[in-house]
Amino acid sequence: MQLPGRFxxxxxxxxxxxxxxxxxxxxxxxxxxxxxxxxxxxxxxxxPCVAVGDHVLKGQCIATVNGxxxxxxxxxxxGRIDALFDHPVPHPxxxxxxxxxxxxxxxxxxxxxxxxEDYRSLTTFQLLERLHDAGIAGLGGAGFPxxxxxxxxxxxxxxxxxxxxxxxxxxxxxxxxxxxxxxxAVADGADILAFITRxxxxxxxxxxxxxxxxxxxxxxxxxxxxxxxxxxxRYPSGGERxxxxxxxxxxxPSGGRPxxxxxxxxxxxxxxxxxxxxxxxxxxxxxxxxxxxxxxxNPGNVxxxxxxxxxxxxxxxxxxxxxxxxxxxxxxxxFTLPSTxxxxxxxxxxxxxxxxxxxxxxxxxxxxxxxxxxxxxxxASLLPQQLFWFANAGEWDKAEAFNLFDCIECGACAYxxxxxxxxxxxxxxxxxxxxxxxQEKTKADQARQRFEAHQERMQREQEEQEARRRARxxxxxxxxxxxxxxxxxxxxxxxxxxxAVERQQKRTATDEATVKRKQLANAEERLKELKSTLAEVDxxxxxxxxxxxxxxxxxxxxxxxSLRAAVESPSTDAERHD
Amino acid sequence: xxxxxRSSPFMHGPQRTDRVMQWLILATLPGLAxxxxxxxxxxxxxxxxCATLAxxxxxxxxxxxxxxxxxxxxxxxxxxxxxxxxxxxxxLVPWWTSLVAVIAAIVLAKQLYxxxxxxxxxxxxxxxxxxxxxxxxxMTTNWPTPDSFLQHPLSLPQTLHQIFGNRQxxxxxxxxxxxxxxxxxxxxxxxxxxxxxxxxxxxxxxxxVAYGWEWVNGGFLLGGLFLLYRRIISWHIPxxxxxxxxxxxxxxxWDPDRSIPLSLHLLAGGTMLGAFFIATDPVTAASSHTGKxxxxxxxxxxxxxxxxxxxxxxxxxxxVLLMNFAAPLIDYYTRPRAYGHxxxxxxxxxxx
Ligand code: SF4
Ligand code: SF4
Numbered sequence: 051m052q053l054p055g056r057f058x059x060x061x062x063x064x065x066x067x068x069x070x071x072x073x074x075x076x077x078x079x080x081x082x083x084x085x086x087x088x089x090x091x092x093x094x095x096x097x098p099c100v101a102v103g104d105h106v107l108k109g110q111c112i113a114t115v116n117g118x119x120x121x122x123x124x125x126x127x128x129g130r131i132d133a134l135f136d137h138p139v140p141h142p143x144x145x146x147x148x149x150x151x152x153x154x155x156x157x158x159x160x161x162x163x164x165x166x167e168d169y170r171s172l173t174t175f176q177l178l179e180r181l182h183d184a185g186i187a188g189l190g191g192a193g194f195p196x197x198x199x200x201x202x203x204x205x206x207x208x209x210x211x212x213x214x215x216x217x218x219x220x221x222x223x224x225x226x227x228x229x230x231x232x233x234x235a236v237a238d239g240a241d242i243l244a245f246i247t248r249x250x251x252x253x254x255x256x257x258x259x260x261x262x263x264x265x266x267x268x269x270x271x272x273x274x275x276x277x278x279x280x281x282x283x284r285y286p287s288g289g290e291r292x293x294x295x296x297x298x299x300x301x302x303p304s305g306g307r308p309x310x311x312x313x314x315x316x317x318x319x320x321x322x323x324x325x326x327x328x329x330x331x332x333x334x335x336x337x338x339x340x341x342x343x344x345x346x347x348n349p350g351n352v353x354x355x356x357x358x359x360x361x362x363x364x365x366x367x368x369x370x371x372x373x374x375x376x377x378x379x380x381x382x383x384x385f386t387l388p389s390t391x392x393x394x395x396x397x398x399x400x401x402x403x404x405x406x407x408x409x410x411x412x413x414x415x416x417x418x419x420x421x422x423x424x425x426x427x428x429x430a431s432l433l434p435q436q437l438f439w440f441a442n443a444g445e446w447d448k449a450e451a452f453n454l455f456d457c458i459e460c461g462a463c464a465y466x467x468x469x470x471x472x473x474x475x476x477x478x479x480x481x482x483x484x485x486x487x488x489q490e491k492t493k494a495d496q497a498r499q500r501f502e503a504h505q506e507r508m509q510r511e512q513e514e515q516e517a518r519r520r521a522r523x524x525x526x527x528x529x530x531x532x533x534x535x536x537x538x539x540x541x542x543x544x545x546x547x548x549x550a551v552e553r554q555q556k557r558t559a560t561d562e563a564t565v566k567r568k569q570l571a572n573a574e575e576r577l578k579e580l581k582s583t584l585a586e587v588d589x590x591x592x593x594x595x596x597x598x599x600x601x602x603x604x605x606x607x608x609x610x611x612s613l614r615a616a617v618e619s620p621s622t623d624a625e626r627h628d
Numbered sequence: 629x630x631x632x633x634r635s636s637p638f639m640h641g642p643q644r645t646d647r648v649m650q651w652l653i654l655a656t657l658p659g660l661a662x663x664x665x666x667x668x669x670x671x672x673x674x675x676x677x678c679a680t681l682a683x684x685x686x687x688x689x690x691x692x693x694x695x696x697x698x699x700x701x702x703x704x705x706x707x708x709x710x711x712x713x714x715x716x717x718x719x720l721v722p723w724w725t726s727l728v729a730v731i732a733a734i735v736l737a738k739q740l741y742x743x744x745x746x747x748x749x750x751x752x753x754x755x756x757x758x759x760x761x762x763x764x765x766x767m768t769t770n771w772p773t774p775d776s777f778l779q780h781p782l783s784l785p786q787t788l789h790q791i792f793g794n795r796q797x798x799x800x801x802x803x804x805x806x807x808x809x810x811x812x813x814x815x816x817x818x819x820x821x822x823x824x825x826x827x828x829x830x831x832x833x834x835x836x837v838a839y840g841w842e843w844v845n846g847g848f849l850l851g852g853l854f855l856l857y858r859r860i861i862s863w864h865i866p867x868x869x870x871x872x873x874x875x876x877x878x879x880x881x882w883d884p885d886r887s888i889p890l891s892l893h894l895l896a897g898g899t900m901l902g903a904f905f906i907a908t909d910p911v912t913a914a915s916s917h918t919g920k921x922x923x924x925x926x927x928x929x930x931x932x933x934x935x936x937x938x939x940x941x942x943x944x945x946x947x948v949l950l951m952n953f954a955a956p957l958i959d960y961y962t963r964p965r966a967y968g969h970x971x972x973x974x975x976x977x978x979x980x
Contacts, residue, residue, distance in 0.1 A: 057967075063639055142635060220639065291967060304968035381639040409638045416645050416703055417745035421910040422862065422920075423643065430967040433915055436959075451973060453966040461637030468643040475635045 053281070055299030057292040059429045060284040061462045063220050063382065065259060070223045070342040073350040075231055078366050083132065084152045084357030085393040086112070086123055087139040091193030094119050098150055104131045107161035109333050111183075112150060121185040121195045125161075126335040126355035129154040140378050140392050142385035149393075152357065163331035169242060174204055177246050177328065184327035185334045185396075190214060190225075190317030191290070193397040196324065202307055203247040203314040211249040212297055213240050215256040215263065215318040216281055216288030219380030222400040224338040225318050227351040229256070229263035232322055237270045239321030242328050244275075247314050252276045253297055254318065257283040285382065286460040290315045292429050304456050319399075339363065339398055344405035345373040354394050360401055361390035373403035381409055382461040416469035424463035424473065430456050434463035438473050441480035446487065449480050457481075563617060570613040577606045648860055649704035653711055655855045656905060659847035660715060666840030667772045669787035670719020675711050677723065677791075678730050682710030685734040693739070705744045709733050712752040715901060716944070717759075718770035720807060723792045725766045729755035749952045750912045753945040760945065768941070773808045774840045777831060782806060811838035811896040813941035815888050824884035838896035845900040852904025864917050866903040868924025869931070873899065876932040887936055902931070902944035912952045919955075919962035926951045926958075 088096045096113035106112055106125040113123040129152050137149040166172060172180075182197040203211075213236070217225040229236055236254075244252045254271065256264050258280045267278045281287050281296060291302050293315060300311050308315055316324075319338065326332040335356055342349040347368030354363060360376070376387040379400055387401075402409070424434035432453055440449035457477050464473040584599045663671040686706035690697050713729055733755030741747040760767045775781035782790060790806070809817075811832045818827045827833075836842050855861045877890030893899060898906075907913070907927050914923040927947045934943030965972040 061641065063641070295967070301968045303970075304966070306968070375638065377638055379636075382637040384636055384638070386638070404638075410640075412640060414699065417743065419645055419648075419705070419745055419910050420913070420915060421648065422915055425915065425964075426862070431964045432966055433963065435915060452963075453969070453973070456966045456968060459636075464637050465639060466641045466643060468645040468648050470640065470644075472635065474637065478635060 053279070053296050055295045055297070057287070057295045057429045058431050059425075059427045059462060060286065060292075061427050061465050062283070063285060063465060065283070066221050066342070067223045067226065067259070070221070070340045070349045070351060071226060071262075075227050075338055075351045075353055078352050078354055078358070078362065080127060080154045080156060080158065080355070081358050081362040082153070083359075084126055084129075084154065084355060085137050085359060085391075086126075086150045086152065086357040087137070087393065087395060088113055088123065088148045088150065089120070089139070090123070090395045091120070091187055091195075091397065095148060096120055096123050098134055100131045100150075102131050102133060105129070105155070106131060106152065107159055109163055109335060110161045111185075111333070112152075119195075121182060121187050121197075122333075123150070124185055124333040124335050125152055126357055127152070127154045128157055128159040138388065138392050140385075140387065140395055140398055144388045165329050165331035167329055169328045170245060174246050177242070178204070181324060181327055184323075184332070186320065186323050186327055187334070187396050188317055189319035189323060189337055189396060189399070190288075191397070193395070196316070196320055199316070200243070200246050200314065202309040206309045207312055208247045208249045208309065208314050209251070209312040210298060210314075211240070211244050211247055211252045212293060212313060212315045213243075213252070213254040213276075213318050213321055214288055214290070214293055214315055215254055215260075215267070216293060217260070218257055218283065218285045218288035219382050220285075221342050221402055222340050222380050223342075224340045224351055224399050226260045226263050227340075228319055228322060228338055229260070230266050233263075233266040233270045235322040235325045236267070236318050237274060237276060238329065239318075239323070239325035240276055241274065242324050243314075243316055243321060249314070253279050255279045255281055255287075255293055255297060257281050257287060259283045285462065286429055286458070289429065289458055289460055291458065304453070334396060337394070337396060337398070339394055340400040341367045341403075342400065343373065343377075343402040344408045345370055345403040356395060357393045359391045359393050360387065363394070363401060364390060364403060369403060371405075374406040375402075375404040375409055377402040377404060377409070382465065383459065412470045412472070415471045418467075418469055418471060421468060423466040423468060427462040427466045429460060429462060430458060432457055434467075434473050437480075438471060438476050441476040444483075446480060446484050450484060454480060454484070566613055566616045570610065570617060573606060573610045573613060577603065577610065580606060646702055646704045649708045651855065651858060651860050652708055652905065653704075655851035655860075656711065656715060656848070656901075658850045659844055659901060662840070662843040662847040663715070663719070666774050666776075666843060667719050668775050668782050669784045670772055670791065671715060673784075673787060673791055674717055674719060674721070674726060675714030678714035678717070678726050679707045679710035681727060681730040682706040682713075682734050685731050686739065689735055689739040695743075700743065703744055706734060706738075709738070709751045709755075712901075712905060713755055716752065716756055716898060716906070718767060719772050720770040720787070720790050721759075721766055722770075725759050725763050728762070729759040731755075732758045745911055747911060748955075750906065750909045750948050752909075753906060753948045753952075756945040757949055760940070768809075768813070769807055771807055771810050773806055774832075777808075778806065808832065810941060811841055812888065812892060812935065815892060815896075816935070816941055819885075819887065824889070837891045841897070842895040845895040848900035848904060852900060855904060855908075861904065861908045862917070862920065864920035865908045865913060865924035865927075868921040868926075869903045869907055869928040870894070870899075870924075872925040872928025873932055876929060881932075881936065893932065893935065897935070897942040898944045899931070902927070902948065906944060907948055907951075912948075912955060914955045914958040914962065916959070916962045916964050918964070919958045922958050922962060923951055923955060926954060 094115065096115050098113045100106055100112045106128065108125055108128045110125045111122050112125050112131070115122055131150060132153045133151040135149060135151065136146040138144060139147045139149065169177060178197045178200060182195065186196040187193045188196060215225050215229055240252055240254065252275060254267055254276060256267065256278065264278060264280055271278050279297060286292055287296060290308065294308055294313050295301055298313060302308050303310055323334050327334065336353055337356065338351050339354050340351050341363055347370045349367065352363060376390065377384045378387050378398055379385060381402060418435055418438060420435050422435065428434055436452050437449055437454055437457065440452060454477060459474050459477060461474050464471065467473060580599060580603050584603065587596050587599060660671060660675065683701060683706050687697055687701060690700050710730055713726065713733060717726055717729065733751040737749050737751040737754035738744065738747045814830055814832055815827055832839055852866060856863055873893055874890060877893050881887040881890060907924060914920050930947035930950055931943050934940060934946055961974050963972050963974050
């Protein structure tokens with residue numbers, strides 16, 4: 051097939067894939083403990099639904115999520131929940147996050163799984179629910195929940211479903227081996243994905259340096275409606291946006307999603323996981339990881355349970371000497387691991403235990419000579435040298451104007467830079483700063499809005515008060531004007547004065563009466579208390595207290611009598627009729 | 629673990645700045661060889677003299693700026709600047725002229741702006757233009773007579789003496805005998821009064837285009853193609869430059885009885901050296917591909933205009949420097965369209 055599009059730039063780094071494709075995919079014995087991070091991709095933490103000490107079965111859900119910002123986590127094998135604790139997770143920051151530790155019981159005993167051979171009888175919604183509940187997340191890239199991504203496809207019209215088997219990054223061969231050995235599962239998964247998204251065509255894209263995988267996929271796809279497309283090997287042809295450009299000749303709009311132009315992309319390993327989830331009811335609990343690098347004695351691909359520490363992998367593939375550099379993911383987009391007790395998660399496709407000679411520490415960066423090699427290599431047609439200049443100078447607005455956020459951090463620019471400038475590092479830093487500023491700005495904006503709203507309310511209240519006051523004043527003025535007219539008649543004025551005095555007296559009386567009545571009520575209450583206390587106190591054992599109580603009661607009764615008299619005075623009567 | 633501070637990529641391509649510079653020097657060798665074969669030892673002496681001066685000057689400034697010498701000298705950029713000056717200056721120019729040119733290039737044009745990568749103007753051409761303006765006589769009267777025109781070509785010691793010693797007594801023959809005007813100069817000054825045919829009888833034009841010069845330009849063209857092949861330079865600037873020159877030559881200068889013919893434009897002056905080695909200095913050129921084409925074309929146009937209508941016989945330096953001024957502006961208007969954008973963000977709007 052003649053590719054309808056091409057992307058600019060790109061690089062041809064040495065692939066180093068042969069050493070990990072010499073053997074079939076291997077299985078590993080159970081590790082002593084599995085460590086399952088509660089956050090396996092961008093989004094919120096999952097919430098454990100098991101307690102320490104609980105026994106769980108293989109495939110049982112052990113952590114759930116609220117809403118759709120993540121996917122649940124399942125027990126990769128049967129065993130005991132040993133701890134909920136903070137542990138370093140595979141993340142570029144190297145920080146610790148909450149994890150569940152599961153100690154296998156060795157029986158590897160499955161929970162009840164319900165598969166659906168006849169998934170076509172299910173609705174799209176049910177299938178998406180199942181994928182979500184099975185914890186399926188993208189196994190290729192950032193680990194985005196698959197159901198969410200498919201939902202964007204269901205909500206718009208999809209013409210092309212792309213299965214990404216390009217695997218363009220050096221060293222990694224997990225997808226290659228998967229397609230070679232489990233082509234049918236991949237194709238079945240593709241069928242399910244196609245059933246959900248209803249595209250006009252389904253493509254599987256594979257780089258031409260994987261002839262075995264291409265042949266295997268061809269064999270299973272020939273009688274299906276799936277087209278195998280061979281891509282010339284060029285990094286980063288497996289980048290989602292670049293792949294779409296290659297296969298459709300169209301570009302995903304900046305800031306948009308592939309679904310916006312009618313395309314959905316899924317990794318081939320994800321497709322295989324979808325197949326297991328729907329047809330066999332098995333949640334995502336393992337993945338294929340490439341273990342390679344100069345320091346690995348027996349490199350290859352292994353199928354590992356999620357949560358397996360990398361040290362366990364290295365123990366079984368053998369480590370020859372000390373690894374100078376441990377890289378999780380590929381050498382172009384991966385990150386270094388500070389130690390080997392970090393666990394495998396859904397997105398861990400590769401572990402490289404490299405020697406210094408293999409992936410050397412770069413020499414100190416020299417000045418940018420503006421040679422433009424970076425721009426020639428950039429698949430997004432950016433000007434990396436300008437981005438670097440602005441990022442370095444802290445000119446964020448300019449960096450943004452030069453489309454910093456369209457950078458996919460593929461590293462092609464840094465790969466070719468003759469001055470060894472860590473360009474991507476600068477971009478990440480700049481992006482982080484800009485995001486932080488945006489957040490701050492949003493917060494500041496919100497605070498400002500709140501403040502303004504508050505100010506407005508205060509002002510409104512003040513104005514209302516003012517209006518009321520004015521209205522009162524006017525009413526008063528009117529009244530006094532009326533009175534003024536009457537002043538000609540002195541008697542009228544005297545009457546008015548008398549009336550005012552009376553009103554005043556009445557008001558005072560009213561106030562006094564109210565207070566007295568309250569006092570009266572209190573006094574009666576107090577009297578009741580005193581009497582009940584008196585009933586409890588024995589006159590013989592405590593004569594002094596008894597006498598004191600009798601005294602108090604007498605005083606209280608006197609007070610009540612006087613209060614009652616005051617309340618029932620004639621002024622009170624006047625008030626009552628008011 | 630310093631690795632913790634590093635982010636991807638962990639793999640690096642083979643290209644290195646110092647290698648780029650070394651390849652550049654290597655690629656000048658055919659041109660330099662032709663210069664030496666036809667015009668004697670002058671250029672060879674000059675490239676080493678200028679390169680040494682450049683390194684010393686750079687080292688001195690770095691020392692004053694308290695920068696690590698080995699690291700910064702190791703980028704070879706000073707060597708390249710000196711080397712290019714040595715190739716461009718008249719071969720028999722006295723030593724102090726090249727000294728001034730080199731110091732202007734390294735100290736004024738490069739280090740005062742902050743060193744490699746920060747200079748807005750091509751250092752070698754700043755040095756060249758400065759001495760051309762300041763010492764016009766030294767810069768126009770020191771083009772050697774081709775060796776084969778002389779009964780006794782200057783030997784290496786004689787050339788050294790000519791450049792570094794008392795010039796009058798360098799050879800038995802007078803200075804006039806060992807220097808002569810360049811073909812471009814000759815043509816330019818005679819074209820008003822003579823027909824092309826008469827002018828071309830002058831032996832400086834040789835049998836083909838311009839005696840010796842055609843080989844020198846051919847040598848630099850060859851080296852330039854090698855750089856293109858190695859992808860050290862991109863084709864855009866040379867193509868823009870030569871394209872503009874050819875177009876103008878064909879459109880305006882088609883009549884050899886009125887103006888300098890295209891063949892002389894291309895093969896008689898510093899055209900190929902300029903197109904492949906000088907105009908392509910990345911630091912001071914435009915960034916994007918379109919920008920580079922425009923930038924190269926601008927140099928080509930200026931080159932033609934100054935040669936045809938200006939007072940200077942050749943104009944690579946001025947053309948390049950003028951376009952250095954324009955490079956940032958070109959960059960504003962030639963930004964590529966980024967992935968996923970409908971149109972490129974261009975012009976002087978926000979973010980520029
Ligand atoms: S490749 Fe490196 S040195 Fe060349 S322009 Fe880009 S950032 Fe500058
Ligand atoms: S990392 Fe960004 S700037 Fe560099 S090549 Fe990739 S997309 Fe372009």
